[in-house]
Amino acid sequence: DQQVKQNSPSLSVQEGRISILNCDYTNSMFDYFLWYKKYPAEGPTFLISISSIKDKNEDGRFTVFLNKSAKHLSLHIVPSQPGDSAVYFCAASLRGKLIFGQGTELSVKP
Amino acid sequence: DTEVTQTPKHLVMGMTNKKSLKCEQHMGHRAMYWYKQKAKKPPELMFVYSYEKLSINESVPSRFSPECPNSSLLNLHLHALQPEDSALYLCASSHQRKGPLNTEAFFGQGTRLTVV
Numbered sequence: 360d361q362q363v364k365q366n367s368p369s370l371s372v373q374e375g376r377i378s379i380l381n382c383d384y385t386n387s388m389f390d391y392f393l394w395y396k397k398y399p400a401e402g403p404t405f406l407i408s409i410s411s412i413k414d415k416n417e418d419g420r421f422t423v424f425l426n427k428s429a430k431h432l433s434l435h436i437v438p439s440q441p442g443d444s445a446v447y448f449c450a451a452s453l454r455g456k457l458i459f460g461q462g463t464e465l466s467v468k469p
Numbered sequence: 470d471t472e473v474t475q476t477p478k479h480l481v482m483g484m485t486n487k488k489s490l491k492c493e494q495h496m497g498h499r500a501m502y503w504y505k506q507k508a509k510k511p512p513e514l515m516f517v518y519s520y521e522k523l524s525i526n527e528s529v530p531s532r533f534s535p536e537c538p539n540s541s542l543l544n545l546h547l548h549a550l551q552p553e554d555s556a557l558y559l560c561a562s563s564h565q566r567k568g569p570l571n572t573e574a575f576f577g578q579g580t581r582l583t584v585v
Contacts, residue, residue, distance in 0.1 A: 395576075401578050401579070402473070402475075402576035402577050402578045403512065403559070403576045455500065455517055457502075457512075457574060458514070459511035462511060
């Protein structure tokens with residue numbers, strides 16, 4: 360049973376445009392959500408997070424939106440840069456456990 | 470220092486071997502984690518240590534044995550593994566907070582394990 364889902368395995372965006380990565384979850388008890396970026400042969404790198412009591416968190420080019428009623432969160436990257444090309448995982452936290460989605464591979468083309 | 474350091478980076482072991490993976494952090498984090506990641510899959514939680522005590526074991530087979538000697542170190546002892554255990558093993562750490570708010574976990578680069 361996949362509690363955290365990223366339904367798009369890949370996304371291709373032109374440099375300078377907005378990248379929107381989506382994530383859905385099923386467990387309403389999740390209390391914290393995070394986005395990680397991962398390059399091949401490296402561990403995930405923390406990007407941005409949001410508590411379940413908020414609906415938006417912004418950090419530079421990265422903004423995470425949370426829609427609790429729809430059990431949906433999204434990561435917006437604007438403007439997208441070629442160096443953003445990587446696999447992006449969303450993760451949800453419950454009592455100290457992080458549960459990851461399957462990942463979306465973002466490719467930003469110059 | 471915001472690093473989680475894992476050694477070795479690569480490991481090839483036979484099914485009868487005994488080996489250990491090591492993880493170290495100096496961020497003062499009191500929660501440490503082992504995750505396993507297979508190709509094109511998300512990381513899956515194996516163990517959680519909280520204040521040097523094992524708090525979560527996600528029904529991991531006993532051929533994987535975690536150890537937390539102190540607040541900075543986390544080991545994963547391996548014995549009699551199977552080829553299907555080949556994967557990227559990730560260590561992570563985070564602040565341990567009570568209550569509903571969590572904090573982000575910092576991950577190491579992982580150990581790429583191949584069981585032959």
